[in-house]
Amino acid sequence: MLLDVHAIEKSFPGVKALDGVSLQVAAGEVHALLGENGAGKSTLLKILSGAQAQDKGELRFDGVALDRTDTPLKRQEAGIVTIHQEFNLVPEMSVAENMFLGREPCRYGLIDWRAMRRRAREILSDLGLSLDPDVAVRGLSIAGQQMVEIAKAMTFKARLIIMDEPTAALSGREVEVLHRIMRDLRGRGVSIIYVTHRLSEVRTICDRFTVLRDGRFITDGEVGDREIADLVRSMVGRDVVFAPRERRGQRGELVLRVEGVRRAGATANPQARALHDMSLDLHAGEILGFAGLVGAGRTELARIIFGADRCDSGVMWLHGNHVGLLRSPGEGIRRGLAMVPEDRKRQGCFLDHSVKHNMTLPSLKRLSHWGVFIDEAAETALVDRYRQALHIKTPSHDTPIGKLSGGNQQKVLLARCMALAPKVLIVDEPTRGIDIGAKAEVHQVLSDMARQGVAVIVISSELPEILAISDRIAVFREGCISGVVEGASADEETLMRLMAMDDPAAHSIVRTAA
Amino acid sequence: MMKMEERTTDMHGVVDRKTTHPPEQKAHARSSPIELLRRYGTGAFLVLLAIFFETQNQNFLSIRNIRNILTDVSICGIIAVGMTFVIVTAGVDLSVGSVLAFSAMSAAWVAQLPALHFAPSWLIALVVAVLVGTAVGYIQGKATTLLGVPAFITTLGGLTIWRGATLLLNDGGPISGFDASFRWWGVGSVLGVPVPVVIFLLVAASGYVVQRYTRYGRQIYAIGGNVEAARLTGLNVKAVETSVYVVIGLLSGLAGFLLSARLGSAEAVAGVGYELRVIASVVIGGASLAGGVGGIGGTIVGALLVGVLSNGLVIMGINSYYQQIVIGGIIVLAVALDAYTKKRRH
Structure with a gap:
């Protein structure tokens, strides 16, 4: 297993967000993380990316236990890179600058622009992206900005990329491009944790899945042998109880x-x-x-x-x-x-x-x-x-x-x-x-x-x-x-x-x- | 010792009974010395400063000098009342000194026209100064809200535009030769109180009533407190924002009229640097440049503090250049205190 998450617990004042959650991701697989709003997906992603520390439980990455107090930067350097729904890009800067933001290649203490452009171009062409490294991110479409995020992840030599609803804002054609890149990454042994609400996508692109509900692990397995309806059934049925309202049956004007x-x-x-x-x-x-x-x-x-x-x-x-x-x-x-x-x-x-x-x-x-x-x-x-x-x-x-x-x-x-x-x-x-x-x-x-x-x-x-x-x-x-x-x-x-x-x-x- | 302990338990008792959020309330109770300093610190500092200057020079608290200080404070103070409105909406007006000069010069210029001698010159000047100031304020307010340019920029433009217009009006020279009834507005007094001081008190009282007791006052605070929430609550944000620039324009015009009555001439350089002094008064008085917080009471104390400081340093024979350094330092201190208490609260 590339990533082995074991019995994670996390509480916030008054709420237990995660209660014994486990997740296994093998090298070179696309893993769907499923659950309704409030199931605990975001909290789990935050713990994986280093934005928050778990109360209990263990994270192992490539066989090595991860320190719970790791900063997001340390996790990135270890090879776990998260692409958030809201991009972390500086709109006024170029594609290359964004890719190397904070880690610009330097020579004599000054930014080595030529090396930066060259490496950016290498990574982009490696991913099969036709992006100009010198163009400002501001002018790119959502899909284009997402490609920059992926290219940025590759500057960290990412081995596990976490994508939080990457297709929510993409059109059909753009989704296809993203899927192509994901398959390509998978072919090179990079793993992807994929959060999506489009269940049809799970069938198209994901190998395995894990379902969370109310902060608990519900089930996991191979996507191949599951019907979508089956997945939906395991996601719904939350414990939260709301007393149903007495309905009057007839409506007014x-x-x-x-x-x-x-x-x-x-x-x-x-x-x-x-x-x-x-x-x-x-x-x-x-x-x-x-x-x-x-x-x-x-x-x-x-x-x-x-x-x-x-x-x-x-x-x-x-x-x-x-x-x-x-x-x-x-x-x-x-x-x-x-x-x-x-x-x-x-x-x-x-x-x-x-x-x-x-x-x-x-x-x-x-x-x-x-x-x-x-x-x-x-x-x-x-x-x-x-x-x-x-x-x-x-x-x-x-x-x-x-x-x-x-x-x-x-x-x-x-x-x-x-x-x-x-x-x-x-x-x-x-x-x-x-x-x-x-x-x-x-x-x-x-x-x-x-x-x-x-x-x-x-x-x-x-x-x-x-x-x-x-x-x-x-x-x-x-x-x-x-x-x-x-x-x-x-x-x-x-x-x-x-x-x-x-x-x-x-x-x-x-x-x-x- | 006993007393101290009693008081702490008492405070906790109150806290426990009242609160739905104990940790926050306790933090609040603990920071209360800072809250006190924030609320009354400026006033206390003002009193101490006055006592200090009195020990340095027996004439400081003489009736004559007090009248002097108050008259001085009044002209800036009238504008500071308007500036409180502006800053509470999270805006700012840098053009006040130039608007003052432009209104005063326009007023003097119109008042001297022979064709208008049917009316007392002071009345003409007063009306013209107020109208010109109001019009200028309206233009700047509209420019800010319609163009979507920050008020900092539109009024920074105004700062030089209206100064330039003032210089053009009379080719840079002063207009003087006002009659006694005109001069009365600057140097006369009512029951021993200088006229500008009376006007300042009237303006401040009206400003207080508007902010404290009217719907309009609430709207100003709402917009400064959270402009998006204000919009979703149905306020016409642009209209209210424009209106505060009209208010400060009107008051700058009024101040211009009083200043030329006091000096006996409308000067092209009148009011240079007033923006700093006025903003300093409002900020020292506890208003936040981020908007939503502040009040006329604080502004009056702030204006007095600035006035006492300038006058006191002059009386002590200290080089007037130091004044600027001291006032600048106090502004930074006042805002730092505000920022600090905010951080403690959130």
């Missing part, structure tokens, strides 16, 4: 209709993914779940509906009125929409500002005399009301929100939206990074909102969460809505299929449910 949302993607920016002809309906009193992988278009569509982002074309109707597309979140709020954004700290909270100020900011007009002078009594009353209703634990109204736990921060942001009395509430990853008790409370709040007739959109990467709370579920894949299913009859396997597979048959099966 149509509140929101979105039709034909399209956006051309930007090649150099993985964030601006292309969206293809997305349409959906939303009814009063229902919770519509958005399922899909990160980057599949869930958050992108939600932000366009709310007015936070622009798109190329698309139409919206609110309460039957044609409103086109919203131009700003301000307009969204005026029209009765509210959103709790994906990234609580970066997009939601004013961390240094008080709980009170965080909660009331968009409602201040209503809380002010003549829309100018804040009515402090009314403001305090509002904060008190939501603090009690949502059980927000805070020392006082004036405590900076940054000092609260994640769950309480999230409740303040929910209260901020609820105070606007919205007709449509969008919540993006509402329970990410908060403890289980707070998760249940957040679900309760969303259920109550729906019962009061609010149309709720819940975006989540946790399938059990989506299944527990949604009346209907829209599944997103690569910028399309690949299906809409009834929450009551759906299960994780159905969702996984729609999220991860390029199987047209799967669509027709599920579409009938919508």
